[in-house]
Amino acid sequence: MALESSLRYRPSHAGRHVLVTGGGAGIGRAIAMAFASRGANVSVMDWSADSAQEVCNAIREAGRGDAYPLSVDVSDYAAVERGVREAEAHFGAPVDSVVNNAGISPKHGGLPASVCDMAPEEWNRVVGVNLTGAFNTIRAVGDGMRRARRGHIVNMSSVAGKTHSPVVACHYAATKSAIIGFTKHLAAELGPYDIRVNAIAPGRIETPMVLAVDAAINDEQVRLTPLGRLGKPDEVADLALYLTSDESSFVTGQTIDVAGGLYMT
Numbered sequence: 500m501a502l503e504s505s506l507r508y509r510p511s512h513a514g515r516h517v518l519v520t521g522g523g524a525g526i527g528r529a530i531a532m533a534f535a536s537r538g539a540n541v542s543v544m545d546w547s548a549d550s551a552q553e554v555c556n557a558i559r560e561a562g563r564g565d566a567y568p569l570s571v572d573v574s575d576y577a578a579v580e581r582g583v584r585e586a587e588a589h590f591g592a593p594v595d596s597v598v599n600n601a602g603i604s605p606k607h608g609g610l611p612a613s614v615c616d617m618a619p620e621e622w623n624r625v626v627g628v629n630l631t632g633a634f635n636t637i638r639a640v641g642d643g644m645r646r647a648r649r650g651h652i653v654n655m656s657s658v659a660g661k662t663h664s665p666v667v668a669c670h671y672a673a674t675k676s677a678i679i680g681f682t683k684h685l686a687a688e689l690g691p692y693d694i695r696v697n698a699i700a701p702g703r704i705e706t707p708m709v710l711a712v713d714a715a716i717n718d719e720q721v722r723l724t725p726l727g728r729l730g731k732p733d734e735v736a737d738l739a740l741y742l743t744s745d746e747s748s749f750v751t752g753q754t755i756d757v758a759g760g761l762y763m764t
């Protein structure tokens with residue numbers, strides 16, 4: 500790398516408007532906090548009004564970027580669009596970056612249901628949140644990004660979207676695989692507008708959802724993970740920061756694992 504290039508000034512995320520869905524807990528919370536720590540204005544969208552508010556309070560108390568809570572179910576397009584317009588009016592700026600993190604992975608007695616026992620309504624609900632939820636936010640912010648000729652989209656996939664994982668059910672796996680294809684398509688479609696679209700495939704991460712399951716399940720996942728531990732939400736947030744920064748300016752259409760080597764997909 501040429502010296503001038505390696506000494507290039509690299510601005511952080513200061514002043515950017517970043518929308519994080521599912522920002523109220525776990526990985527999404529860590530992502531919202533990480534963007535705020537880099538000076539971004541963060542819209543925290545979560546269907547739990549209390550969680551979104553708590554994260555925004557934490558951001559303001561830390562005295563970093565500003566934060567705005569949105570109590571929205573991402574599977575409801577009209578509500579997403581309303582929330583996005585409200586946040587844009589609050590910050591006086593369109594969304595520059597969106598992280599589609601909201602997701603659900605229903606279990607039955609702590610275990611994933613078999614396809615043969617799954618209620619069709621449960622299948623539709625998971626598709627509605629994990630996949631259509633990502634479409635909904637992108638539909639709501641995409642035109643603004645296209646007009647600005649800049650933007651970043653980060654979608655949350657999973658290692659369970661790349662290979663079989665025994666700890667999730669088929670609806671979750673199917674949506675996380677679909678996110679990978681959706682990400683590639685969007686990268687091709689929006690690349691000419693300088694909008695980059697990538698996805699993250701976390702492995703087993705220490706979130707409230709993961710810590711709530713039977714310890715034996717997590718122990719087995721750790722045994723299969725070469726780094727020998729659960730990941731931390733901050734380690735996923737670091738990749739989201741990278742994928743929305745100038746440091747990744749030639750990276751698009753990729754789904755990158757943060758999994759300590761689990762499955763090495």
Ligand code: ADP
Pocket residue numbers: 520521522523524525526527544545546547550571572573574600601602603628632706707708709
């Ligand atoms: P993880 O951190 O592993 O992604 P969590 O369950 O801890 O999983 O966090 C997911 C977040 O997404 C939670 O804050 C949850 O409230 C949020 N969420 C789940 N479903 C929706 C939805 N339909 N709309 C908005 N937020 C959602």
